[in-house]
Amino acid sequence: MGQNVYPVLGAGYQDLGAGDVPELTGQDTARLQVRDKEAEFFSGSSGVTVADGADARGGRLVTDVDHGDWIAFGPLDLRGIDGLTVGAVRGAADATVEVRTGSPTGRVLGRVRLDAATGTGQVVSPTVGIRGEQGETTLYLVATSRHEPEGGADLGLDWLVFHGRGVADDTAPVVTADPVRGVRAGVPVDLSGSAAAPEGREIVSYAWDLGDGTTAQGPAATHTYAEPGTYTARLVATDDEGTRDWTTVKVTVRR
Secondary structure, eight states: OOOOOOOOOEEEOOOOOOOOOOOOOOEEEEEEEEEEEESSEEEEESSOOEETTSSSSSSSEEEEEOTTTTTEEEEOOOOOEEEEEEEOOOSOEEEEEEEEETTSSSSSEEEEEEOOOOOSSSEEEOEEOOOOSEEEEEEEEEEEEOOOOOTTTOEEEEEEEEEETTTTTSOEEEEEEEEOEEEEESSHHHEEEEOOOOOTTTTEEEEOOOOOSSSSEEEEEEEEEOOOOEEEEEEEEEEEEEEEEEEEEEEEOOO
């Protein structure tokens, strides 16, 4: 099962006081959000279900997502973040996932479209550009499906990846990948990339997340997408100090 792991920074203060003035003490903590999250670890929701999934990345996913349903993540700060990939399982109807800030009806930062499924377990991974204001907020993913069947749209949301360095420093690998075009369902496509490590380090591993629930190792991969759709292939590079970063390639697959 996936784990909801995140760092917490704590700080405390205590002085010695003076004369009849007692010592002053104080403490505070700051929770840092990771850029790669399992969707089931939301901070709030409406209308959805969390269920086990054999093919889900962390073993569980958010299901029964219909028109008007939402999940929320927060508190978080979007400074340094410029994009979001949504790992989703297509449902029974065409749908859109709106990325909103502050509330389920708050300002729209972007939208991703999900076509209706033509079979079971069809994972896609569209990416939307987002630029949010600095400062603490809550991010909402809100489903809309104007023509869902009586049983609902029944989307699945598996994971989220935020793009950009966030509040991290710049001492991470710089990763690049070659664009791909003219990809067709059922036809192999070649993906390739590279990374430059910070000075004094070296790259020790490459890993591809191909955006349809499959992965590959190494800087190059050959993959066949079974279904048309929009996918985000992500190349993750890790250096010998364990620092990692990534880049993405948009893969539009046609029939």
